[in-house]
Amino acid sequence: MTKPLFKRIALIGIGLIGSSISHAVRRAGLAADIVGHARTAATRDTALRIGLITEAFATAADAVRGADLVVLCAPVGACGALAAEIGPHLAAGAIVTDVGSVKGAIVRDCAPHLPAGVHFIPGHPIAGTEHSGPESGFAELFDGRWCILTPPSGSDPTAVDKLTALWLGMGAKVEIMDAEHHDLVLAITSHVPHLIAYTIVNTAAHLGRVTDSEVIKYSAGGFRDFTRIAASDPTMWRDVFLNNKEATLEMLGRFSEDLAELQRAIRFGDGDTLFKLFSDARQIRRGIIQAGQDTSAPDFGRQKAKS
Ligand code: NAP
Secondary structure (H helix, E strand, C coil): CCCCCEEEEEEECCCHHHHHHHHHHHHHCCEEEEEEECCCHHHHHHHHHCCCCCEEECCHHHHHCCCCEEEECCCHHHHHHHHHHHHHHCCCCCEEEECCCCCHHHHHHHHHHCCCCCEECCEEECCCCCCCCCCCCCCCCCCCCEEEECCCCCCCHHHHHHHHHHHHHCCCEEEECCHHHHHHHHHHHHHHHHHHHHHHHHHHHHCCCCCHHHHHHCHHHCHHHHHHHHCCCHHHHHHHHHHCHHHHHHHHHHHHHHHHHHHHHHHCCCHHHHHHHHHHHHHHHHHHHHCCCCCCCCCCCCCHHHC
């Protein structure tokens, strides 16, 4: 049997992503031991009961002692305070990473608290579901999905290689980019789409003319797919928009201009413009399927048990 990559992984936050990391690490035998910390006793107890971790700690400081890899899996807005708490207790040479959906703010909030001799390499797996909590994770979540690492300039290449090997071992593909570029790309591929989903679901809910039962009854007409995205965790998404403000506003501005173009085409009966825009969009969907990032199954490729 080959030697595990890490002796002791400390998960700080054990929700969808933390629990999926535990499943995927254990599936591939990537760590000798996984311990963890979550905010509430209920999550810590569940994580122990279902075997996600071998030891649960009531504080993050206690959880990171002796760990050669620490993964912050808490909401983006909580990571700065967690970094301040764990900083003095980290083992020399440890790698600290995170999974937050925003990267610039994580670097800004965490880096000042991490001592020299500890390797800080932020990360973001582009994989998720609308479910939360320690029981929502599964080993296959990262299979075939991208994980973006944003090592600050001057990062130790050996530490970056080791973290890359971990994500590859968990089934992901790894891309390296800088934090600012990550935030711009994710603003359009993830953050703005979530904002649109939250908006449309609330707009429908507030419509006086369409009764709730009609909204639910006819939801398969497109609305249903927005409600899945809009069911995502409110704390996580509040923190995303508070911490990726500039890039989101930039992409939202472009979106508003494009929406106005469609609005004008509808108003003036410009069918050619509508047809062209819809055809272009359809091509993008085909590109995503060809790139293996989704299937053409009509349920958007999500298996019933995991969705
Ligand atoms: P989640 O299921 O809601 O789990 C969050 C975990 O963080 C819970 O264990 C929670 O503990 C813990 N936590 C919250 N505040 C904390 C604090 N102040 N101190 C310590 N622990 C705290 O969330 P998730 O979906 O795994 O998301 C975690 C991170 O992954 C976020 O930064 C998010 O941006 C990123 N991410 C999410 C997705 C997605 O689709 N969900 C995808 C990629 C990346 P309790 O249960 O005890 O409250």
